[in-house]
Amino acid sequence: xxxxxxxxxxxxxxxxxxxxVDHKKLAIMYLLAGTLFxxxxxxxxxxxxxxxxxxxxxxxxxxxxxxxxxxxxxxMLFLAATPLLFAFMNMLVPLQIGARDVAFPFLNSLGFxxxxxxxxxxxxxxxxxxxxxxxxxxxxSLSLYSPGHGIDFYVLGLQxxxxxxxxxxxxxxxxxxxxxxxxxxxxxxxxxxxxxxISSALILFAFPPLTIGLLMMLFDxxxxxxxxxxxxxxxxxIWEHLFWIFGHPEVYIxxxxxxxxxxxxxxxxxxxRLFGYSSMVFxxxxxxxxxxxxxxHHMFTTGxxxxxxxxxxxxxxxxxxxxxMKVFNWILTIxxxxxxxxxxxxxxxxxxxxxxxxxxxxxxxxxxxxxYQLHDSYFIVAHFHYVIVGGxxxxxxGSAHFYWPIFFNRMLNETLGKITFWVFFIGFHLTFFIQxxxxxxxxPRRVFTYMEGQGWDNFNLISTIGALMMGVGVILLVINCxxxxxxxxxxRDPWGDGxxxxxxxxxxxxxxxxxxxxxxxxxxxxxxxxQEGNTEVTFAEPVGDVHMPxxxxxxxxxxxGMFIAAFGALYNPDADKPWSIYILIIGLAITFGAMxxxxxxxxxxxxxxxxxxxxxxxxxxxxxxxx
Amino acid sequence: xxxxDTPIVAKSQAQYEYDRHHNALHMRxxxxxxxxxxxxxxxxFGMAAAGFSxxxxxxxxxxxxxVQVVLQLYSFMHLEDKKTHFGxxxxxxxxxxxxxxxxxxxxxxxxxxx
Numbered sequence: 250x251x252x253x254x255x256x257x258x259x260x261x262x263x264x265x266x267x268x269x270v271d272h273k274k275l276a277i278m279y280l281l282a283g284t285l286f287x288x289x290x291x292x293x294x295x296x297x298x299x300x301x302x303x304x305x306x307x308x309x310x311x312x313x314x315x316x317x318x319x320x321x322x323x324x325m326l327f328l329a330a331t332p333l334l335f336a337f338m339n340m341l342v343p344l345q346i347g348a349r350d351v352a353f354p355f356l357n358s359l360g361f362x363x364x365x366x367x368x369x370x371x372x373x374x375x376x377x378x379x380x381x382x383x384x385x386x387x388x389x390s391l392s393l394y395s396p397g398h399g400i401d402f403y404v405l406g407l408q409x410x411x412x413x414x415x416x417x418x419x420x421x422x423x424x425x426x427x428x429x430x431x432x433x434x435x436x437x438x439x440x441x442x443x444x445x446x447i448s449s450a451l452i453l454f455a456f457p458p459l460t461i462g463l464l465m466m467l468f469d470x471x472x473x474x475x476x477x478x479x480x481x482x483x484x485x486x487i488w489e490h491l492f493w494i495f496g497h498p499e500v501y502i503x504x505x506x507x508x509x510x511x512x513x514x515x516x517x518x519x520x521x522r523l524f525g526y527s528s529m530v531f532x533x534x535x536x537x538x539x540x541x542x543x544x545x546h547h548m549f550t551t552g553x554x555x556x557x558x559x560x561x562x563x564x565x566x567x568x569x570x571x572x573x574m575k576v577f578n579w580i581l582t583i584x585x586x587x588x589x590x591x592x593x594x595x596x597x598x599x600x601x602x603x604x605x606x607x608x609x610x611x612x613x614x615x616x617x618x619x620x621y622q623l624h625d626s627y628f629i630v631a632h633f634h635y636v637i638v639g640g641x642x643x644x645x646x647g648s649a650h651f652y653w654p655i656f657f658n659r660m661l662n663e664t665l666g667k668i669t670f671w672v673f674f675i676g677f678h679l680t681f682f683i684q685x686x687x688x689x690x691x692x693p694r695r696v697f698t699y700m701e702g703q704g705w706d707n708f709n710l711i712s713t714i715g716a717l718m719m720g721v722g723v724i725l726l727v728i729n730c731x732x733x734x735x736x737x738x739x740x741r742d743p744w745g746d747g748x749x750x751x752x753x754x755x756x757x758x759x760x761x762x763x764x765x766x767x768x769x770x771x772x773x774x775x776x777x778x779x780q781e782g783n784t785e786v787t788f789a790e791p792v793g794d795v796h797m798p799x800x801x802x803x804x805x806x807x808x809x810g811m812f813i814a815a816f817g818a819l820y821n822p823d824a825d826k827p828w829s830i831y832i833l834i835i836g837l838a839i840t841f842g843a844m845x846x847x848x849x850x851x852x853x854x855x856x857x858x859x860x861x862x863x864x865x866x867x868x869x870x871x872x873x874x875x876x
Numbered sequence: 877x878x879x880x881d882t883p884i885v886a887k888s889q890a891q892y893e894y895d896r897h898h899n900a901l902h903m904r905x906x907x908x909x910x911x912x913x914x915x916x917x918x919x920x921f922g923m924a925a926a927g928f929s930x931x932x933x934x935x936x937x938x939x940x941x942x943v944q945v946v947l948q949l950y951s952f953m954h955l956e957d958k959k960t961h962f963g964x965x966x967x968x969x970x971x972x973x974x975x976x977x978x979x980x981x982x983x984x985x986x987x988x989x990x
Contacts (some may be wrong), residue, residue, distance in 0.1 A: 426962065426965055427962065450969070453969070453973075454972070454973055541976045541979070542979060545988065554987070554988075557983075557988050560987060
């Protein structure tokens with residue numbers, strides 16, 4: 250019995266996960282970490298909604314409300330939606346393109362640990378003197394004057410987790426370009442892989458402006474850099490530009506993979522190939538490109554002048570065109586299909602009208618004169634929650650049901666899934682639809698309370714009830730996930746209608762993914778094989794030795810060094826904490842020492858021999874291997 | 877033999893001649909490009925020394941700088957080399973990045989004044 254098939258102790262399993270470079274295990278870790286932060290940020294949202302339930306409420310204080318709304322936005326975007334989408338990208342991209350891992354497995358692990366420790370650092374602010382309280386956009390004119398260390402936590406935490414995101418983004422680009430199986434041309438790639446690549450390219454181009462902005466903010470806060478201080482010759486609006494040059498593409502970084510996930514779910518359960526595949530690819534690229542040309546539409550009321558506002562308004566409306574192409578392609582994929590309304594399909598069907606509603610209000614705000622009326626009102630809150638919850642969260646929940654068997658070889662309960670969908674979906678519309686009207690009635694966003702007698706009381710109460718329903722929906726989903734532990738193994742292609750390579754792999758997936766690299770024969774290659782009566786994909790190579798990467802603890806050590814150094818940097822401006830400089834030096838020494846170790850010590854991975862592969866397969870699938 | 881040992885293969889005379897010729901061509905190209913770059917630098921210094929209007933000098937030196945960057949990337953950093961793996965993809969991503977960054981500067985300098 251070789252070491253590959255031996256049972257491991259609990260400690261060994263934990264150590265295996267901490268040091269792993271396997272994209273599937275990292276995907277599970279992203280899923281768990283993302284869910285944790287999603288739950289925290291959701292809880293913050295519930296506290297805010299309870300505060301706003303009735304006028305003149307004093308459930309939370311004004312200062313704590315500011316912390317809640319800042320941490321809700323920051324966490325949901327950077328630390329919940331991003332890692333949850335990375336979970337799906339990590340799990341699915343190598344499987345969809347027929348690769349045995351990502352291009353840089355070590356960097357994959359480093360990306361996760363940087364993200365995770367940056368996120369933990371940011372959340373420790375709650376227990377260490379107060380969380381950031383200047384909104385998720387942290388406009389410099391406000392954040393520079395925020396007392397305490399809240400904003401420093403924001404700057405340092407996002408800097409660390411942003412580095413992790415950037416590393417992962419580069420990794421996906423390289424993986425998709427260089428590691429596709431034979432026959433997998435660009436125009437045969439599953440659409441989720443396409444959107445993962447475009448989204449990663451957006452990460453590559455959008456995160457550097459954020460990094461620079463955060464660095465300037467760091468200098469302003471800690472060394473009196475005056476980049477954003479207008480009284481010292483700085484310019485406070487530059488932060489807004491830098492933030493939104495990053496921030497607008499960030500929206501597409503999140504929503505494009507969500508589109509990709511629905512582009513997998515809809516053809517599967519319509520049992521028809523995706524309508525207009527090439528136009529979908531084109532629309533994805535176009536949305537990604539135009540996403541960089543519209544950042545100033547977040548700043549119409551800053552006073553850019555009519556020329557700038559007009560140009561950015563037109564550019565923004567132009568994004569509606571490729572997005573509309575996508576919506577029509579999804580509808581035409583469903584049209585005439587043999588539709589199965591499973592839970593993932595239910596989420597997809599709910600997504601289309603919800604997301605379109607968010608898109609329509611987006612085009613309304615793109616009209617600069619109207620935006621002057623809508624700016625900083627609840628209309629904006631309603632709009633972006635329709636886009637993010639209606640577009641991204643439905644994609645995440647639907648895909649959790651859809652891809653659960655790929656992750657864990659178990660199915661989620663369909664009945665409970667449908668109940669979850671309806672509770673969550675009705676709660677979502679109840680929460681946010683009415684906020685459009687609150688905005689039109691003049692309720693400003695980011696206020697911790699309001700006076701009675703303005704006609705807002707009942708609408709706010711309804712919105713809070715909806716938020717509680719969403720909370721119940723999330724709890725039901727978590728219960729469903731926990732129940733699946735006791736479920737039966739799902740096996741290969743459990744939906745019966747899988748189209749792409751990831752469904753062709755026998756379950757549980759061996760750590761090397763593919764015993765033999767598959768030969769891709771067209772778009773939806775597994776569907777093609779099934780149509781021809783085959784029970785296996787065509788292979789591109791005989792069974793042979795497989796080269797795999799070694800596990801490594803270095804990514805954790807590098808990230809831990811950054812985590813420690815961040816505390817040193819945080820307390821460095823305080824006169825009464827002279828020890829902070831030593832913490833900073835120790836942290837950076839750990840990081841650079843670990844990087845030096847990585848550079849000087851050659852790690853070529855290992856070869857998994859043919860005999861080992863056969864033994865593992867016999868252990869996983871029983872005598873006779875998988876046939 | 878482990879897979880990381882370097883195999884030693886004797887070159888044939890024809891291969892040797894071919895490589896020698898190829899390397900000579902390559903070297904000539906590198907030297908020519910290097911000379912062009914020195915010359916461009918000389919022009920830049922010359923313009924500053926000659927004391928032209930700064931509205932001429934600034935854009936012209938920026939233009940020369942752009943040319944230098946392209947020469948540097950394609951000649952000395954082997955982007956033009958067909959043997960560079962995924963050279964076209966690398967070039968494509970770089971130019972897209974440069975284009976996007978350029979639009980930011982253009983927007984800041986033309987339609988946004990603060």
